[in-house]
Amino acid sequence: MKRKNIILCILVGLLSASCNESEFLKEVPEDFMSSDNSYITTADFDMAVNGLYYSIRKEFYGVDENTPFDYIYGTDLVFDGEPGTSNRHGNMVAAYNPTGNIPKAHWDYLYKLISDANVIIGRVAATDFSEEEKTLYVAKSLFFRGMAYRTLAYLYGGVPLVLEEISTPKTDFVRATKEETLRQALDDVKFAAENLPDITAVKDGEVSSPAAYHLLSELYLALGMDQEAVNAASEVIDNPAFGLMKTRFGSRATEIPGDVYWDLFRMNNQNRSAGNTEGVWVIQFETNLPGGGSSTADLKLDGNYMLERHCAPMTRDVKLRVTQPDGTIKDYSPFLWPIGDYTGGRGIGWGISTQYFSNTIWESDFDNDIRNANHNFVRKFAVNNPEFKAEFPDIDTIDVDNPPANLIVGQGSSMTIPGRYLYAYQTKCTTPYNHPSELYLNASIWELKSIAGTTYVDQYMFRLAETYLLRAEAYLNLNDKTKAAADINVVRERAHANPVDPADVDIDYILDERMRELGIEEKRRLTLMRMGKLYDRVMKCNPYYANPETNGDGIGMQEKYNLWPIPYSAIEANTDAVLEQNPGY
Known part of the structure; x- marks a missing residue:
């Protein structure tokens, strides 16, 4: 009897312990990641x-x-x-x-x-x-x-x-x-x-308080809160950790041609660890490192940022058409392609610069603004085909703005029709004479493999020059053109451009200055839609x-x-x- 009572007590205990079926049936993952065990440490x-x-x-x-x-x-x-x-x-x-x-x-x-x-x-x-x-x-x-x-x-x-x-x-x-x-x-x-901590307390590429204040200034502008936009931008501009780069620096600082603007976009030059005090938030790319976002093995790999491929011209199809003494026509190629020089790497000419971007906005400072120098915005393409040089020793360059009359591009069209094969482009989209070694087919002449086209450089999401232009926009909205011009001229002075007069500052001028300074690094659609x-x-x-x-x-x-x-798809699913x-x- 005693033994039966003990068994009964055990059964009662088991039944009472198992009455919470939800707890009893709950699965506790012990050997795989789940939403229940992935957010603990x-x-x-x-x-x-x-x-x-x-x-x-x-x-x-x-x-x-x-x-x-x-x-x-x-x-x-x-x-x-x-x-x-x-x-x-x-x-x-x-x-x-x-x-x-x-x-x-x-x-x-x-x-x-x-x-x-x-x-x-x-x-x-x-x-x-x-x-x-x-x-x-x-x-x-x-x-x-x-x-x-x-x-x-x-x-x-x-x-x-x-x-x-x-x-x-x-x-x-x-x-x-x-x-x-x-x-x-x-x-x-x-x-x-x-x-968030200050930029001096974070690693390269991490978000920081100044990055947030830069974005906050933009959001205040979007909401018409202009004084608040000034205050937020000033939090970045007045931070002693920041300053526009004004002297040559970084991995290729001694190269000629070049200048401090050119240095901003050379490999390994974007971060504070490289001495750059201008990057407010820099997106990191590590080449051929798992998770690094950049590969030399496969052009089409998700993660590769193909700015070179899109924004540099495809010079392969540029020809000089010459009538021979016997009346036949022969085409001569001034450029080898793809070549990792100033002809654009392995560009294919999808993102063609508008004439407004490549020419109109530079008219007042065409020769003195360093952002428009040929090593920053290429218009004169150096001939790199030895056979062409031997045939035409007097032609050293092909000038986009003044091409030979018998130059054809693409399918026989003339330069009067803008095309993907030859146009002015910004060298910030590529790495002239500095592609990863794995991409050279013949490094002695900088010949690239067909899988080139990625831009192997960390990318500025926010840069201090833009912070100045955001504050200038806020000052303009506050009808303080003097302070707006002062901020714009900080950026223009670094570029050796003539200062803008306060009377000439309007929103179109600021948009033009953003073009000159930021160009293809800017998420232009966001600015214009904002x-x-x-x-x-x-x-x-x-x-x-x-x-x-x-x-x-x-x-x-x-x-x-x-x-x-x-x-x-979002509308349809929202039943x-x-x-x-x-x-x-």
């Missing part, structure tokens, strides 16, 4: 934050070959040298269709960034980290979330605000207004600015897109393109609420 959260950096690099520099360049194609800066393609912006109707890849790709990647940031913010609250550690992780995450909402607001207007981790399906999103979206971005970035000036500037500065006859399927630039459409489309789509 600081190492876990550091890895998650690294994922945010990875997402930013993918969005702006390497989702695939084309996506990063959506920020410059279709603007006043460059036009597409391959007309009609919907992969880029040669056919605007196809490019900006709600079912097209361009609006969908950026929407998806930016919301992925928001989702990952929300997970970190929500999960860190449950840890036993110190309050200081928790605040730092939140500040980093809010910086990236704020940057994502800022970008979404510029591209699409008001969008759904998702501020917490979503763990179950949700199909009832509604759009906030554009102002609400920008204010959310501002709140996020303001917290980051007030809680100001609501994309349509106006393209119609003024980019005849290719302004002319319906040359824009893809016959329909050129339209005012509705000041905003992209909400992707149809329990209406996700309103932007006007005109």
Whole structure:
């Protein structure tokens, strides 16, 4: 009897212990990563934050070959040298269709960034980290979330605000207004600015308080809060850790031709560890390192930033057509291709500089502004084909602005038609005489392999020169043209350009100065869409897109393109609420 009572007690105990079925059935992963065991230690959260950096690099520099360049194609800066393609912006109707890849790709990647940031913010609250550690992780995450909402607001207007981790399906999103979206971005970035460490306390490439204040200044401008924009920009400009580079520096400082502007874009020169006090936030690329984002083994590898491939011309198809004594016609090639010199590496000439970018904006300082020197903005291409030199010893260069009358480019067309084979381009897109050694087919003549085309340089996301131009814009909005001109002239003085008179400062002048200083490094679409000036500037500065006859399927630039459409895939999936489309789509 005693034995039966003991067994009964054991059974009762087991039954009472197992009555909580949810706990009993809960799986506890012990040998694989899951959402339940991935956010425990600081190492876990550091890895998650690294994922945010990875997402930013993918969005702006390497989702695939084309996506990063959506920020410059279709603007006043460059036009597409391959007309009609919907992969880029040669056919605007196809490019900006709600079912097209361009609006969908950026929407998806930016919301992925928001989702990952929300997970970190929500999960860190449950840890036993110190309050200081928790605040730092939140500040980093809010910086990236704020940057994502800022970008979404510029591209699409008001969008759904998702501020917490979503763990179950949700199909009832509604759009906030554009102002609400920008204010959310501002709140996020303001917290980051007030809680991130100074740039002197972070590694190269890490976000810092000055990076957040730079972005905050831009957001204040977008919201019409101009004095606040001045104050935020001043937090960066007045920081003693920063200063425009004014003397030659870095890995190739003794080379001629060259200058301090040229030095800014040479390999390994972008970070503070190289003595550069101008980079506010620099996106890091490590070549041939797993996770480094840059490879010499495969041109099309996701992550490779192919600025060289897109923005340098494809000089291979430039010919000098000469009638021989017997009446036959022979074509001579002045250039070898691809060659890692100042003819553009392995460029293929998709991102063709507009005449406004390559010529008009330089007219007042064409010869003295170092940013327009031939080693920074190539117009005179040195002949590099020995056979051509032997045949035509008096022709040393081919001048884009004054080509030989018998020069043909591409399929027999003359230089009177802008084409992808020869045009002025910025050398910041490439690394002349400094490609990775693995890419040389014949290093003695700088001949490159066909898999070249990536730009093997860390990239400025924010640079101090731009901070000055943001503050100048805020001063202009405050009707203080004297201070606006003073900030612009800090940038122009470094470039040896003539100072601008305060009376000549207007928003178009600032946009022109941004072109001169930032060029193809700027995410130009974001600037123009922030100001609501994309349509106006393209119609003024980019005849290719302004002319319906040359824009893809016959329909050129339209005012509705000041905003992209909400992707149809997002609207279709949102079955329990209406996700309103932007006007005109």
